Amino acid sequence: MAMAPRPAPRLLTALLAASLAFGAGAQEDIRLPDLGSSADALISPQDAQDYGAAMLRQMRSMDMVVDDPLLDDYLNDLGYRLVAGSDRPKDHFAFFVVKDDEINAFAAPGGYIAVNSGLIAITRSESELAGVIAHEIGHITQNHLQRAFEDSKKDAPLMALVLLGAIAAGAGSHSGDSPMAVLAAGQGLIAQRSINFTRKDEVEADRVGIQTLANAGFDPRAMASFFERMQDTLRAGAGGTDVPELLQTHPVTLSRISDAKSRADALLEAQKLRPSGSTLVRSQWEKTTAPIPYVKDPTALLGTQVQGGLDTYALMRERTRVLAGDPSKLAHFYSASFGTPGFDTPATRYGYALALTRSGFGAQAIEQLKPLLAAHPDNLVLGLAMADAQLQDGQRPAALARYAALNARSPGNRAVALAYAKALTAGGDKDQAIAAAGLLRPLLDKADEPDIYRSYARASDKAGDSVRAGEAYADASYLSGRPFDAMEQLKRLLRRDDLDYYARARIQARIADLTPLVLELRKRKVQTADNPDGRSQ
Numbered sequence: 001m002a003m004a005p006r007p008a009p010r011l012l013t014a015l016l017a018a019s020l021a022f023g024a025g026a027q028e029d030i031r032l033p034d035l036g037s038s039a040d041a042l043i044s045p046q047d048a049q050d051y052g053a054a055m056l057r058q059m060r061s062m063d064m065v066v067d068d069p070l071l072d073d074y075l076n077d078l079g080y081r082l083v084a085g086s087d088r089p090k091d092h093f094a095f096f097v098v099k100d101d102e103i104n105a106f107a108a109p110g111g112y113i114a115v116n117s118g119l120i121a122i123t124r125s126e127s128e129l130a131g132v133i134a135h136e137i138g139h140i141t142q143n144h145l146q147r148a149f150e151d152s153k154k155d156a157p158l159m160a161l162v163l164l165g166a167i168a169a170g171a172g173s174h175s176g177d178s179p180m181a182v183l184a185a186g187q188g189l190i191a192q193r194s195i196n197f198t199r200k201d202e203v204e205a206d207r208v209g210i211q212t213l214a215n216a217g218f219d220p221r222a223m224a225s226f227f228e229r230m231q232d233t234l235r236a237g238a239g240g241t242d243v244p245e246l247l248q249t250h251p252v253t254l255s256r257i258s259d260a261k262s263r264a265d266a267l268l269e270a271q272k273l274r275p276s277g278s279t280l281v282r283s284q285w286e287k288t289t290a291p292i293p294y295v296k297d298p299t300a301l302l303g304t305q306v307q308g309g310l311d312t313y314a315l316m317r318e319r320t321r322v323l324a325g326d327p328s329k330l331a332h333f334y335s336a337s338f339g340t341p342g343f344d345t346p347a348t349r350y351g352y353a354l355a356l357t358r359s360g361f362g363a364q365a366i367e368q369l370k371p372l373l374a375a376h377p378d379n380l381v382l383g384l385a386m387a388d389a390q391l392q393d394g395q396r397p398a399a400l401a402r403y404a405a406l407n408a409r410s411p412g413n414r415a416v417a418l419a420y421a422k423a424l425t426a427g428g429d430k431d432q433a434i435a436a437a438g439l440l441r442p443l444l445d446k447a448d449e450p451d452i453y454r455s456y457a458r459a460s461d462k463a464g465d466s467v468r469a470g471e472a473y474a475d476a477s478y479l480s481g482r483p484f485d486a487m488e489q490l491k492r493l494l495r496r497d498d499l500d501y502y503a504r505a506r507i508q509a510r511i512a513d514l515t516p517l518v519l520e521l522r523k524r525k526v527q528t529a530d531n532p533d534g535r536s537q
Contacts, residue, residue, distance in 0.1 A: 045110075049092050052110030053448075056096065060450060061481025061529040066097040066117060066323050067449045069414035070381065074316045078126070079113065082134050085215030087208070088141045095133065099324045103230065107136040109145055117324035123226070126313035127213070131223030134212040138205035210263050220268060310346060315381050318351030327358035346372055353385055362393030380410060384419060391423050399423055407439070414443055418455060425459045433462035450476040467493065467503050471510070478514065482530035483521065487514050 093111035334352035391399035457472035
């Protein structure tokens with residue numbers, strides 16, 4: 001079994017502990033190491049990636065992340081399309097959805113970019129969503145986080161440390177404040193201390209992001225139009241308190257919007273001068289590029305495809321709305337809104353069906369999905385929704401048959417494999433559990449989602465492989481921000497007398513990976529979800 005991503009062995013351990021203690025209000029003097037003086041040498045790419053990964057694990061421990069393979073794949077496909085159009089296409093990036101209705105997004109070290117579910121839900125087009133993501137990519141590619149740390153290292157830690165510390169403070173707080181409120185406070189602290197510097201960075205991120213948008217084939221005007229719409233919202237609520245968080249952390253001015261519009265218009269004019277259609281000549285391509293056996297016509301790679309004739313963006317927007325919210329309330333929202341002009345679309349019907357399924361009304365969801373699938377029979381998103389609804393409605397054989405067909409058509413698809421494996425494991429026999437584990441095992445090589453490891457653990461346990469199940473449960477705990485639990489689970493496994501040489505070696509290696517992190521957290525009495533008093537268990 002492939003192991004979960006390993007904890008950072010170098011700078012991360014000390015800085016993670018320091019950041020958590022800082023956010024939790026520790027009284028001891030936390031001395032951050034001197035990371036250098038120039039913006040591009042403050043932190044190595046690997047250490048920055050370690051920061052971001054640790055932040056994501058901690059957010060998962062607070063149930064702040066929408067972990068859904070279908071949505072994750074869409075968002076990362078969109079993100080990497082933009083990264084490919086940026087000036088640093090080879091850098092590491094990761095995109096994820098935060099379970100928060102506030103309209104906001106933020107960038108963290110290592111290329112980790114978070115988009116709030118509330119922001120996705122309010123966008124009107126994929127270009128608007130891409131515009132916000134491109135702006136955050138600009139913060140990363142222009143080294144704004146490193147510069148902010150260099151300019152304020154006397155009184156504020158790196159953005160990732162504040163984020164991690166704020167989350168830890170939320171974990172140990174008994175004041176009733178939500179984790180996202182504490183997180184917002186940490187972000188607000190940074191904005192307040194470097195407001196002028198931030199405004200300069202925002203304009204730079206706009207300019208870089210608009211160029212990235214255009215390079216990736218999106219409407220370069222989308223970023224300016226979205227921020228302008230947010231500012232109109234602010235004007236309409238003048239005097240009130242409902243200011244979009246996006247405008248608090250990304251201050252918008254008329255001059256900034258005007259500059260963005262002018263730059264977008266200039267890019268559009270430049271695009272008009274380019275040759276229309278494909279400029280890729282097959283004979284030249286064959287002479288300058290190594291042959292790719294399955295590509296017969298390279299110009300066919302240039303077309304943009306819409307899956308099954310539906311706008312995938314619109315489906316994912318509604319999926320985000322449902323997965324991040326209360327499905328029962330949202331089912332009523334959809335039902336009551338279909339009479340509103342322009343609201344009744346295939347995407348909103350899909351959202352309604354999803355809310356019904358998650359509320360326990362699979363039969364009603366099936367009725368909503370039937371006409372959609374009749375019009376778009378090959379759409380994977382709709383097919384998966386129908387299988388889920390059938391399973392919820394007790395039609396297990398029909399659901400399994402549909403999952404199997406989807407898996408045969410799209411082998412290796414994480415969303416299909418995970419849903420199919422869960423269905424096989426729940427209510428199935430040992431043979432079906434073995435099949436479920438076989439579906440999930442290939443996904444573990446690159447997975448960092450706890451749900452995939454938990455599902456693999458359940459399938460392995462039911463299949464009779466309790467050792468593999470125990471390893472996977474430990475990995476799921478670690479990825480959920482519970483390193484102490486993970487360590488205890490691994491130690492219990494190691495005490496078993498039925499381990500073969502390879503299993504024992506795997507478990508010992510995993511314990512060796514976790515030991516530095518756990519020791520540092522214990523030394524500094526850092527509060528975590530699985531060690532709330534900061535003491536060793």
